[in-house]
Amino acid sequence: MAGDGKRRIGLIGYGQIGTSLCENIQTHPDLGMELAFIYEKNPETASKVPSGLLIESMDDFARFKPDLVVEAAHPDAVRQFSEIVLRQNDLMIMSVSALVDTRLETAIRRVCQDHGTRLYIPHGAVLGLDGLKDGLSVWEQITITMKKNPKNLNFSAVPEIRSEEITEETVLYDGPTRGILPLYPKNVNSHATLALALLGMDRTRSVLVADPGLEESIIEIDASGGGNSIHIERRNPIKGVTGKLTILSVVESLRAIFGSEETIKIC
Numbered sequence: 001m002a003g004d005g006k007r008r009i010g011l012i013g014y015g016q017i018g019t020s021l022c023e024n025i026q027t028h029p030d031l032g033m034e035l036a037f038i039y040e041k042n043p044e045t046a047s048k049v050p051s052g053l054l055i056e057s058m059d060d061f062a063r064f065k066p067d068l069v070v071e072a073a074h075p076d077a078v079r080q081f082s083e084i085v086l087r088q089n090d091l092m093i094m095s096v097s098a099l100v101d102t103r104l105e106t107a108i109r110r111v112c113q114d115h116g117t118r119l120y121i122p123h124g125a126v127l128g129l130d131g132l133k134d135g136l137s138v139w140e141q142i143t144i145t146m147k148k149n150p151k152n153l154n155f156s157a158v159p160e161i162r163s164e165e166i167t168e169e170t171v172l173y174d175g176p177t178r179g180i181l182p183l184y185p186k187n188v189n190s191h192a193t194l195a196l197a198l199l200g201m202d203r204t205r206s207v208l209v210a211d212p213g214l215e216e217s218i219i220e221i222d223a224s225g226g227g228n229s230i231h232i233e234r235r236n237p238i239k240g241v242t243g244k245l246t247i248l249s250v251v252e253s254l255r256a257i258f259g260s261e262e263t264i265k266i267c
Contacts, residue, residue, distance in 0.1 A: 008036040009254070010066035010089075012058070012081060013073025014045050017094055020247045021072060021254075022050065031255065036066040040073075062088045068120075068257070071095060075185045079104060082119070086111045092120040092257065094250070096192040100181035100201065109264065119264045122253035124246050126190050126197075128232045132223055133197055140225030144177070144194050145207040146187070147218040152238050153210060154186040169211040177204040184208060190219060190246075196264075198223075 009025060011018055018038070025033045038053045039061070040046040046054055055061065058081050061069065069085045071077050075098035082098075085091045086108065099105045108119055123129045132139070150163035153172075161172070173180045177191050178201035188206065195204040217238040223230045 006032050006034045007067045008065055009033050010036045010061055010064060010069040011038045012040075012069065012071045012077050013094075014038055014040040014049055015072065017072040017247060017250065019048075021070065021250065024247075024251050026050070031251070033254065036064040037061060058084060061085070068092060068254075070254070082108055083111050086117045086119065087115050088117070090118045090120065090257075092122065092254070094122070094124070094189060095185065096121055096124075096189040096196070097181040097185040099192060099196065100178055112264070120253070120257045121193055121196065121264065122250045124190050124193055124249055124253075126194050126219075126221070127234050128221070128230075129194070129197055132194075132221070132230070132232075135223065135225075135228065135230070136198060138225045138228050139199065139223045141205070142194070142199050142203075142221070142223045143205040143207060144191050145209065145218075145220040145222075146190070147209040147211055147214060147220075148187070148238065149214045150210040150212055152217065153208075154184065157185060158183050163210075166210045166212055169209060169213070171207065172210050173206060173208040175206065177201045177206040180206040180208060194221065 011021065014022070022035060022038065025031060025035055035053055037055045038049045039055050039058055040049055055064070066089055069089050069091050071081065071091065071093040073095065075095040078093050078095050078098035079101070082091060082093070082104070112118055150166040153163065155161050155163060173183060177195040180188050181192055188208065191206045192201070195201040198204065216235050219234045221232040
């Protein structure tokens with residue numbers, strides 16, 4: 001922690017989420033945070049990082065004395081840096097879909113236990129998660145449905161699908177959450193978060209719908225069991241692949257994470 005009591009945040013990735021977090025931290029001193037460093041491997045994007053914050057390698061990130069490192073890049077960054085960071089620091093990841101790899105999840109848990117560190121997962125787009133967790137023993141079925149305009153979906157892992165060829169509402173995926181994560185890793189982190197917090201990736205149902213008529217992002221969560229049911233729906237304007245409400249919720253998660261004693265914490 002800095003001498004003035006501010007939490008020092010290291011940031012991996014300077015895309016939409018990274019730039020928004022940077023802006024929030026720098027323009028809202030009431031958050032009680034300051035940036036320790038920013039790592040961005042793309043040269044063009046790195047050129048936009050505020051002066052004095054860019055580091056060229058994560059090998060010696062610890063010398064910048066972060067209290068928390070935040071990954072806001074890509075599942076590959078979680079695979080590449082999570083264990084390195086967690087040997088010395090707590091880590092918060094945005095690319096939750098990386099945890100579809102059970103070996104990685106196991107390795108992360110082991111490193112956290114061995115080094116006394118924690119992995120934090122922000123609730124992000126999953127509204128009502130606390131209430132859903134309260135009913136965990138009741139739920140028999142949980143479905144998360146995401147509806148987006150295809151221009152706001154990332155198809156890089158499924159190149160056979162061309163967004164411009166989707167001319168009507170189309171179901172792109174309907175099945176276990178574990179199956180959707182490798183296909184749309186930049187879009188379905190909320191699916192991974194919900195599954196990790198509740199029934200698991202194999203028992204949670206994920207549905208992804210592309211609708212060229214949509215000008216907003218829609219996330220619906222349906223849980224049922226034992227005669228009980230709950231429906232949660234969130235709509236918000238979207239820019240790129242990440243909605244504004246998601247970014248705001250991440251900022252709130254940053255304010256809430258310190259002090260938890262769980263190895264992997266949904267916050």
